[in-house]
Amino acid sequence: MLDAWGEANFVAAVGLFGGVLLGLAARLGRFCTLGAIEDFLYGGSDLRLRMWALAIGSAVVGSFGLMAFGLFDPGNSFYIAQQWxxxxxxxxxxxxxxxxxxxxxxxxxxxxxxxxxxxxxxxxxxxxxxxxxxxxxxxxxxxxxxxxxxTPTAQVPAGIAHTIGDMSGLPVSGIGILLGALLIVLALKANTLRSDRSAMFWAVAVGLAATSAWAGMQYVSDDRPK
Missing domain, CATH: 1.10.287 (Helix Hairpins)
Structure with a gap:
């Protein structure tokens, strides 16, 4: 695919796909960090905070799902290559x-x-x-x-799932999927989010945008000559 599209065009397409999802989630789904905090503190509504939890949980499940199938290696990511x-x-x-x-x-x-x-x-x-x-x-x-x-990490990437996996010997991908699933359950625990299908849809769309970015960048990285 990269031969036909070119690396720059493919990366732009991946960014466009995720950007459109994020933009629509903000405009149509009212997905916003500050708005979620204000709703909770001043309006007593935790709907948009739960949207955040669902979005993060969906992104975690999607990312570690890619990892389980060998489509993503988070150990190469800058974000967990450095010590927290x-x-x-x-x-x-x-x-x-x-x-x-x-x-x-x-x-x-x-x-x-x-x-x-x-x-x-x-x-x-x-x-x-x-x-x-x-x-x-x-x-x-x-x-x-x-x-x-x-400070670069020693041997284990600075991720929660990686740390637990190193301590327990369990597969990192399975731990990550479980943690993401727990976040999703926590988000959907209250009826405020479960009763709003539009909010659930756009929260999952945000998670999909993050997952698609990881998948796209890993694909580009794997296609480059070593």
């Missing part, structure tokens, strides 16, 4: 959450609103992009590295 830093997660998450509250939108929601013509969201997305670049590889990157030096 609790301090960096707390500081980064706190900054992101505080900025999200001040801006009135998360990055995902801002991109979705930008697609609808919201110029305020354009400013949010632009500033977020520049700030991320400056921190990751720009002039402030050395501060991030000095405060939170990246």
């Amino acid at each position: 830093s609790p301090v960096a997660s707390i500081v980064g998450g706190g900054l992101f959450g505080y900025g999200m509250a001040l801006a009135g939108s998360c990055g995902y929601g801002a991109i979705a609103r930008l697609g609808g013509g919201d110029l305020r969201s354009f400013v949010i997305v632009l500033v977020m992009g520049i700030s991320a670049y400056v921190t990751l590889s720009g002039p402030l990157a050395w501060i991030r590295v000095a405060l939170f030096p990246p």
Whole structure:
């Protein structure tokens, strides 16, 4: 397929597929991080928080399902190739959450609103992009590295399922699928989500978008000459 499409076009198609699903989930399914938190804290509704749990559970089941069939190796992913830093997660998450509250939108929601013509969201997305670049590889990157030096993992990838698998000897893919299934059960435990089929559909669509991205990138990686 890559010979016919070309690697760049195939990667773009994978991104387009996932992006369309995520965009529709935001616009039609009202899938939003900040919105879910606001609904729970101010409106007493946990529907969109449960949508998040269902989306994560679906993505976990899908990703480890790919792993079970040899279609995805999460050990090659940057996200679990580095040792987890609790301090960096707390500081980064706190900054992101505080900025999200001040801006009135998360990055995902801002991109979705930008697609609808919201110029305020354009400013949010632009500033977020520049700030991320400056921190990751720009002039402030050395501060991030000095405060939170990246440390490669020893032998076991820094994933929950991988850690449990290493300790128990059980297959990592099976553990991951089980953990994802538990999240799905937790999300569907309340009738608030079970009674809203549209919310369930769009939450699963978000999980499918994440799974399709992993599958597509693994396919490209496997097709490259070693």
